[in-house]
């Protein structure tokens with residue numbers, strides 16, 4: 001475990017963050033989480049592009065170039081000696097006496113941590129259980145902000161019900177958006193469905209890779225169209241995607257089996273294609 005704060009490497013427990021950091025007081029910042037395979041950060045460019053977009057949407061000055069952020073990622077991997085793990089970084093707007101509007105002088109803070117750990121391959125093999133829960137989040141879920149209370153409460157509810165993910169549903173439309181820390185997909189009659197890109201979901205890097213690379217290569221049809229919880233329950237397969245879980249089958253929601261209650265064929269094909277891509281890029 002190793003940390004980085006505003007230009008230097010630190011011990012994770014070293015106290016560096018000001019009590020008046022706006023990230024700390026308002027959740028005023030953005031983050032990214034990437035996966036390290038074989039000492040290399042997978043799909044880092046996509047994560048950095050999303051990071052810059054999140055900053056711009058929140059009007060946080062962009063004070064790092066993609067090249068600088070890449071170099072810091074490479075440095076922290078090298079210094080930690082970790083070959084398989086996760087890197088988390090966040091950029092908060094600034095430190096300033098507490099007022100809601102932006103202060104005049106803004107110096108964003110970058111902090112980063114790296115942790116050892118590999119993918120939940122057991123979940124990929126067995127599949128996971130999920131629940132449906134109301135999506136109570138704000139209306140800019142496309143920005144990867146460190147404000148995650150809606151997601152945290154959803155995941156906690158799943159955890160208390162011995163499930164691994166909460167699939168969120170917007171009240172009113174009764175449409176499924178995404179997981180609490182993943183994008184959500186169903187497969188029906190060999191067609192993969194997921195919520196279209198909008199302010200209601202995060203544009204997951206893994207989701208994009210499935211669309212642009214894996215499904216294309218396999219000749220699998222993927223459509224971006226929202227669906228109801230009832231539609232999901234009549235699907236033949238379901239799965240979630242995220243950087244840390246890659247492609248993980250969902251075998252039941254609210255204790256109701258999806259399809260035959262086993263990881264689906266198309267899901268596993270997509271997972272396999274994803275692994276091939278990781279192999280090509282990192283090994």
Ligand code: PLP
Pocket residue numbers: 033151178179180181182183202203204205206207241242243244
């Ligand atoms: N949706 C939400 C709400 C998330 O928090 C995440 C990942 O943390 C994702 C989707 C998946 O994004 P990615 O594939 O870029 O990890």
